[in-house]
Amino acid sequence: xxxxxxxxxxxxxxxxxxxxxxxxxxxxxxxxxxxxxxxxxxxxxxxxxxxxxxxxxxxxxxxxxxxxxxxxxxxxxxxxxxxxxxxxxxxxxxxxxxxxxxxxxxxxxxxxxxxxxxxxxxxxxxxxxxxxxxxxxxxxxxxxxxxxxxxxxxxxxxxxxxxxxxxxxxxxxxxxxxxxxxxxxxxxxxxxxxxxxxxx
Amino acid sequence: xxxxxxxxxxxxxxxxxxxxxxxxxxxxxxxxxxxxxxxxxxxxxxxxxxxxxxxxxxxxxxxxxxxxxxxxxxxxxxxxxxxxxxxxxxxxxxxxxxxxxxxxxxxxxxxxxxxxxxxxxxxxxxxxxxxxxxxxxxxxxxxxxxxxxxxxxxxxxxxxxxxxxxxxxxxxxxxxxxxxxxxxxxxxxxxxxxxxxxxxxxxxxxxxxxxxxxxxxxxxxxxxxxxxxxxxxxxxxxxxxxxxxxxxxxxxxxxxxxxxxxxxxxxxxxxxxxxxxxxxxxxxxxxxxxxxxxxxxxxxxxxxxxxxxxxxxxxxxxxxxxxxxxxxxxxxxxxxxxxxxxxxxxxxxxxxxxxxxxxxxxxxxxxxxxxxxxxxxxxxxxxxxxxxxxxxxxxxxxxxxxxxxxxxxxxxxxxxxxxxxxxxxxxxxxxxxxxxxxxxxxxxxxxxxxxxxxxxxxxxxxxxxxxxxxxxxxxxxxxxxxxxxxxxxxxxxxxxxxxxxxxxxxxxxxxxxxxxxxxxxxxxxxxxxxxxxxxxxxxxxxxxxxxxxxxxxxxxxxxxxxxxxxxxxxxxxxxxxxxxxxxxxxxxxxxxxxxxxxxxxxxxxxxx
Numbered sequence: 058x059x060x061x062x063x064x065x066x067x068x069x070x071x072x073x074x075x076x077x078x079x080x081x082x083x084x085x086x087x088x089x090x091x092x093x094x095x096x097x098x099x100x101x102x103x104x105x106x107x108x109x110x111x112x113x114x115x116x117x118x119x120x121x122x123x124x125x126x127x128x129x130x131x132x133x134x135x136x137x138x139x140x141x142x143x144x145x146x147x148x149x150x151x152x153x154x155x156x157x158x159x160x161x162x163x164x165x166x167x168x169x170x171x172x173x174x175x176x177x178x179x180x181x182x183x184x185x186x187x188x189x190x191x192x193x194x195x196x197x198x199x200x201x202x203x204x205x206x207x208x209x210x211x212x213x214x215x216x217x218x219x220x221x222x223x224x225x226x227x228x229x230x231x232x233x234x235x236x237x238x239x240x241x242x243x244x245x246x247x248x249x250x251x252x253x254x255x256x257x
Numbered sequence: 258x259x260x261x262x263x264x265x266x267x268x269x270x271x272x273x274x275x276x277x278x279x280x281x282x283x284x285x286x287x288x289x290x291x292x293x294x295x296x297x298x299x300x301x302x303x304x305x306x307x308x309x310x311x312x313x314x315x316x317x318x319x320x321x322x323x324x325x326x327x328x329x330x331x332x333x334x335x336x337x338x339x340x341x342x343x344x345x346x347x348x349x350x351x352x353x354x355x356x357x358x359x360x361x362x363x364x365x366x367x368x369x370x371x372x373x374x375x376x377x378x379x380x381x382x383x384x385x386x387x388x389x390x391x392x393x394x395x396x397x398x399x400x401x402x403x404x405x406x407x408x409x410x411x412x413x414x415x416x417x418x419x420x421x422x423x424x425x426x427x428x429x430x431x432x433x434x435x436x437x438x439x440x441x442x443x444x445x446x447x448x449x450x451x452x453x454x455x456x457x458x459x460x461x462x463x464x465x466x467x468x469x470x471x472x473x474x475x476x477x478x479x480x481x482x483x484x485x486x487x488x489x490x491x492x493x494x495x496x497x498x499x500x501x502x503x504x505x506x507x508x509x510x511x512x513x514x515x516x517x518x519x520x521x522x523x524x525x526x527x528x529x530x531x532x533x534x535x536x537x538x539x540x541x542x543x544x545x546x547x548x549x550x551x552x553x554x555x556x557x558x559x560x561x562x563x564x565x566x567x568x569x570x571x572x573x574x575x576x577x578x579x580x581x582x583x584x585x586x587x588x589x590x591x592x593x594x595x596x597x598x599x600x601x602x603x604x605x606x607x608x609x610x611x612x613x614x615x616x617x618x619x620x621x622x623x624x625x626x627x628x629x630x631x632x633x634x635x636x637x638x639x640x641x642x643x644x645x646x647x648x649x650x651x652x653x654x655x656x657x658x659x660x661x662x663x664x665x666x667x668x669x670x671x672x673x674x675x676x677x678x679x680x681x682x683x684x685x686x687x688x689x690x691x692x693x694x695x696x697x698x699x700x701x702x703x704x705x706x707x708x709x710x711x712x713x714x715x716x717x718x719x720x721x722x723x724x725x726x727x728x729x730x731x732x733x734x735x736x737x738x739x740x741x742x743x744x745x746x747x748x749x750x751x752x753x754x755x756x757x758x759x760x761x762x763x764x765x766x767x768x769x770x771x772x773x774x775x776x777x778x779x780x781x782x783x784x785x786x787x788x789x790x791x792x793x794x795x796x797x798x799x800x801x802x803x804x805x806x807x808x809x810x811x812x813x814x815x816x817x818x819x820x821x822x823x824x825x826x827x828x829x830x831x832x833x834x835x836x837x838x839x840x841x842x843x844x845x846x847x848x849x850x851x852x853x854x855x856x857x858x859x860x861x862x863x864x865x
Binding site for chain 2: 068078081082085090091092093094095096097102103104105116117118119120122123135136138139140141142158159160161162163165166167168169170178201
């Protein structure tokens with residue numbers, strides 16, 4: 058039961074919490090002690106969302122310290138860069154290449170960081186950075202809402218939990234009519250990760 | 258059975274398994290999910306009460322009727338419920354009575370971060386504090402048992418990180434307790450608190466705390482962990498988990514009975530370790546007691562008194578105090594990360610509060626005079642001259658204080674807006690004044706203030722934003738919704754009938770998405786010499802789902818005035834000088850407020 062700290066970040070409405078709930082449940086069933094803590098702020102839609110997920114033999118604090126996250130799973134670029142200082146050398150950062158500009162940017166008060174800038178910020182902390190076109194792939198699969206399952210699929214390739222656990226959880230969690238779509242999204246995310254890590 | 262449960266789920270399940278019969282609550286972050294979970298269980302009466310005071314009184318009544326009962330609220334809710342809470346301490350109980358207070362250190366979604374542990378000592382009632390979901394579940398039967406054994410309400414104190422964090426808990430499949438049968442036995446000496454009956458109760462309360470002090474000495478869930486004896490940590494709640502993380506080798510005394518404290522246990526622990534650090538969030542509640550016992554302890558000189566604690570803050574402060582070696586890299590907010598644009602909370606696309614907020618910003622124009630000093634010596638940010646002053650209340654609409662809406666001038670606590678507006682008026686402030694309050698908040702504690710304004714000849718305008726639900730906490734029912742806590746049909750209080758009944762003659766009902774009607778009604782009402790009410794009605798788009806025909810922008814018509822951005826809608830963005838409307842976020846013509854602010858008529862409903 059290796060200590061594994063996962064930070065999942067995004068924007069309200071993207072399904073970050075649903076994804077971390079599912080992953081927490083899967084990890085518990087796989088035998089880990091699990092603690093999970095979400096910060097949602099006040100807005101239902103459009104605010105920064107961060108979910109701390111900690112797995113291990115025995116976990117005390119439900120919150121991850123700066124520099125301690127082993128994985129960052131960011132559903133949006135800016136929300137990926139924002140948590141960069143939680144990473145350490147060797148951490149895996151997975152960032153969905155999607156920009157949701159906050160209103161301060163829209164109003165012209167500040168600038169939205171470009172992909173290169175986000176990469177640069179994250180690279181200061183870790184070399185293992187994966188920027189993936191998750192939203193585009195989800196759209197190709199037929200529904201941008203499956204982004205969260207796709208990203209969990211990508212992350213799953215790095216975790217010490219067997220694939221069947223994820224599939225079992227999905228089968229229980231999502232309605233029958235969208236199950237096939239969700240299974241495809243998971244498989245696609247996982248394949249993407251395996252393709253990118255082979256030979257490295 | 259091993260389950261991954263939030264503290265709130267665990268408290269609900271624990272109470273159910275302890276034979277809870279009646280639960281009453283008013284929604285408030287981070288407490289809301291407790292009653293929502295209880296509502297999924299059979300054989301428990303659950304209700305959303307109109308406010309926390311009523312919830313407490315309902316739970317008291319149920320307890321007097323001999324069954325196990327519970328009142329649930331967020332920390333500031335206990336301020337509202339303080340009167341009956343103190344009264345319940347005096348009368349004592351019949352069926353076990355547990356009061357859950359969920360505090361919010363760090364103010365994730367609250368107006369203050371008061372430490373409600375003080376309420377236990379203040380009201381002379383015992384308090385239990387879980388440090389994870391397992392304890393939240395395990396402590397609940399104890400809470401009811403203590404309540405009944407010592408004839409007292411029990412304060413069950415949680416915090417945001419206990420209530421909302423999910424941790425693994427081993428729980429039973431089903432209740433294994435015979436529930437008490439309801440029966441009221443008349444006993445005026447106990448239940449009728451006229452002074453002659455109340456006086457003999459006070460000695461009983463003092464005696465009760467003495468007995469509880471002995472009882473908690475052997476309470477099985479307090480825990481001593483003896484490791485390295487050079488440092489002993491006394492802690493409770495979420496802070497205990499952070500301390501375990503940071504002080505890996507230290508000895509620990511974990512307390513779940515934080516009032517009254519097990520003094521002998523603490524003294525024995527003090528003899529076992531060389532020095533003591535009290536790790537607690539917010540106030541030095543345990544620390545002060547230990548010092549009063551004559552013990553030498555460290556506390557708030559190391560652990561911050563302000564804000565939510567976490568392992569990082571604790572590690573830093575402990576390192577500075579020399580209690581642990583300095584971590585390899587001390588934390589500092591890195592500049593690159595700090596300079597990133599923030600994502601402040603916003604109204605959702607299609608929010609029925611957007612048009613009213615937009616109107617209030619326009620009617621409440623500011624004069625910025627940074628050079629002027631206010632009486633407090635601090636510089637005034639803005640001075641309103643002729644503009645309308647808008648006192649606000651607690652709800653989603655409070656988000657209209659942020660840019661670009663900047664619509665509101667005050668927000669204090671539930672129901673305060675109407676009284677504050679009345680006070681501003683009576684002070685002689687010459688601006689026109691409106692108070693802005695949601696439907697749920699109005700029914701919670703706005704009604705009596707409106708009665709006051711009518712009686713005391715106020716002329717203020719009360720805007721009741723009626724979105725048909727308690728939106729901010731996640732769409733709970735309230736008396737105006739016609740839905741019960743279980744989601745079943747319930748009698749409905751009609752707000753316009755209610756305010757007419759109070760004696761308001763100028764009552765207006767306006768469509769929440771009709772900007773012109775809202776603005777004209779406000780303008781008219783603030784000029785009248787009598788109190789007026791404007792009910793702005795429109796459904797919350799996250800509650801009543803469904804999209805209309807999408808809105809589109811004709812860029813050829815757009816003259817880049819960017820008025821549409823001032824609505825603060827997340828669906829409207831700007832790239833360079835081009836406005837975009839995100840059709841996946843836009844709720845379409847069921848809102849269409851953006852098209853009403855576009856003087857070029859460039860935003861239109863997409864033709865089919």
